Amino acid sequence: MDPSQLLDVIFTGVLRGGLYALMAVGLSLVFGVMNIPNFAHGEFYMFGAYLAFFSYTVFHLGPIASIIVAVAGAFILGVIVEKGLFYTLRKRSKKQWIMNTFLLTLGISIIMQNGAKMAWGATYRGITAFWSGSLKIGSMNIANDRVVGFLIAVLAIVIFWLFLNKTRIGRAIRAVSLDETGSQLVGINLDWIHTLTFGLSCALAGLAGASLLSITPASPVMGIGPLYKSWFVCILVGMGNVGASIWGGFIVGLLETFSYMQFGAGWQDAISLTIIILILVFKPSGLFAKKGVKSVLE
Amino acid sequence: MLEVNNLETGYSYLQVLWNVSLKVEQSEVVALIGPNGAGKTTILRSIMGIVKPWKGSVKFLGQDITGRQTHELAKMGLAFVTEDRNLFSGMTVMENLLMGGFTIRSKEKFNKTLDYVLSLFPRLEERKKQYAATMSGGERQMLAIARALMLSPKLLILDEPSMGLSPQNVDIVFDAILKLKSENVTVMLVEQNVNRTLEIADRAYVLENGSIAMEGKGEDMLNDEHIKNMYLGVA
Numbered sequence: 001m002d003p004s005q006l007l008d009v010i011f012t013g014v015l016r017g018g019l020y021a022l023m024a025v026g027l028s029l030v031f032g033v034m035n036i037p038n039f040a041h042g043e044f045y046m047f048g049a050y051l052a053f054f055s056y057t058v059f060h061l062g063p064i065a066s067i068i069v070a071v072a073g074a075f076i077l078g079v080i081v082e083k084g085l086f087y088t089l090r091k092r093s094k095k096q097w098i099m100n101t102f103l104l105t106l107g108i109s110i111i112m113q114n115g116a117k118m119a120w121g122a123t124y125r126g127i128t129a130f131w132s133g134s135l136k137i138g139s140m141n142i143a144n145d146r147v148v149g150f151l152i153a154v155l156a157i158v159i160f161w162l163f164l165n166k167t168r169i170g171r172a173i174r175a176v177s178l179d180e181t182g183s184q185l186v187g188i189n190l191d192w193i194h195t196l197t198f199g200l201s202c203a204l205a206g207l208a209g210a211s212l213l214s215i216t217p218a219s220p221v222m223g224i225g226p227l228y229k230s231w232f233v234c235i236l237v238g239m240g241n242v243g244a245s246i247w248g249g250f251i252v253g254l255l256e257t258f259s260y261m262q263f264g265a266g267w268q269d270a271i272s273l274t275i276i277i278l279i280l281v282f283k284p285s286g287l288f289a290k291k292g293v294k295s296v297l298e
Numbered sequence: 299m300l301e302v303n304n305l306e307t308g309y310s311y312l313q314v315l316w317n318v319s320l321k322v323e324q325s326e327v328v329a330l331i332g333p334n335g336a337g338k339t340t341i342l343r344s345i346m347g348i349v350k351p352w353k354g355s356v357k358f359l360g361q362d363i364t365g366r367q368t369h370e371l372a373k374m375g376l377a378f379v380t381e382d383r384n385l386f387s388g389m390t391v392m393e394n395l396l397m398g399g400f401t402i403r404s405k406e407k408f409n410k411t412l413d414y415v416l417s418l419f420p421r422l423e424e425r426k427k428q429y430a431a432t433m434s435g436g437e438r439q440m441l442a443i444a445r446a447l448m449l450s451p452k453l454l455i456l457d458e459p460s461m462g463l464s465p466q467n468v469d470i471v472f473d474a475i476l477k478l479k480s481e482n483v484t485v486m487l488v489e490q491n492v493n494r495t496l497e498i499a500d501r502a503y504v505l506e507n508g509s510i511a512m513e514g515k516g517e518d519m520l521n522d523e524h525i526k527n528m529y530l531g532v533a
Contacts, residue, residue: 175397182384187372187401
């Protein structure tokens with residue numbers, strides 16, 4: 001592999017990694033705070049893409065406005081799903097919580113996929129570009145949308161990180177993920193934090209779907225790929241570790257791009273997954289697992 | 299101030315408490331002692347809404363708080379330091395204290411409370427940036443009490459604050475309780491260290507097999523034959 005090719009790998013990998021990180025942060029947050037293994041995360045990505053598509057083409061909003069609509073819409077849908085389903089379940093029983101919520105998210109995923117098919121059909125709905133043109137780096141042409149999408153992802157992650165660490169409510173979210181009883185004892189309303197957390201996680205997924213609309217057009221099953229990729233990331237770095245899932249996103253992005261360039265597209269998942277499995281053989285609770293971090297089995 | 303009337307509760311179908319009534323008045327230190335498994339922690343947990351009472355009522359400052367949610371009670375000024383401490387282990391000492399003051403919206407009041415709490419436990423000031431998980435048992439207990447005090451509680455409930463601590467750390471914890479007592483903070487205390495507890499307590503309740511077996515003044519209890527035999531190891 002010559003140096004220019006290596007540069008290609010790094011650029012493409014980092015651009016991809018930004019998206020994976022954005023998806024994985026939301027997934028990890030929901031698992032860490034609420035103990036929900038969310039298999040409907042990709043459907044909020046899909047929902048965001050559709051919202052951006054309709055805002056942009058039907059209502060002729062600008063790119064930024066379309067993305068904002070998508071984020072707000074995904075947040076609201078997330079809040080409705082949490083209040084309607086997880087909140088209700090939590091009030092009834094916490095037994096077998098992880099298994100029950102896992103099944104619940106699987107159901108939500110199927111309903112949302114088929115709901116989208118019913119409402120908008122199975123056709124791809126894409127746009128040519130939010131920001132037409134491309135950026136030339138070395139021998140590569142990178143579509144502007146990819147670059148802007150990456151910048152949006154990085155910006156969103158940075159803002160989210162500051163929110164979690166520097167604000168009162170963000171700190172409360174972290175507190176709930178560390179100790180539920182302790183959080184209640186200092187006066188935090190768990191129900192409120194759970195709803196907010198789920199909404200925010202969905203908003204991040206919606207943001208990812210919307211900002212990459214020109215690259216991956218909206219379709220009912222578009223969420224499956226990003227869902228699995230974000231699960232790879234979360235499992236690789238350790239479940240519920242929000243900070244590490246950012247780095248995990250970039251690791252998986254780079255791994256995939258590397259296998260893609262070296263061995264061809266057919267091999268990219270096989271190679272990158274093999275490497276992830278190898279890492280997990282030696283570090284079963286994830287690359288950055290901290291002591292005391294909960295695992296799926298608990 | 300706090301009034302528990304005919305409380306009965308338990309876990310699933312196992313009843314733990316039978317007809318428990320007790321009272322804590324303003325500026326009192328009230329101790330609750332009794333053997334392991336008598337239900338001391340369960341009383342505290344049902345006051346705090348962590349365990350739902352089956353029968354009976356809990357009143358705080360004249361209001362009925364039976365079965366209210368824990369976070370609402372925290373806002374009313376009830377602070378509870380659990381046996382497990384329930385600290386935020388992945389956060390720094392400072393962040394734990396910040397979380398303790400979650401309900402305080404005024405910056406000025408927050409800073410005042412923080413200064414007061416740090417003056418009570420100067421050790422925490424030195425450890426501000428350390429993660430709670432990396433501290434020793436005694437320091438964690440101090441942090442747990444300090445975090446509860448950040449609420450500026452009207453009533454501070456402590457569950458076994460000296461458990462598992464070295465003798466020096468037990469001294470620090472009891473000194474802190476004495477200091478709180480001298481400042482007229484109302485404290486309810488569950489302890490295994492019966493001798494020292496009765497020395498500082500204004501009044502005490504003895505809980506045996508899920509019901510109140512005795513109540514009286516702290517100093518009277520120290521001289522009681524039954525207490526001497528059962529808890530103080532003086533035959």
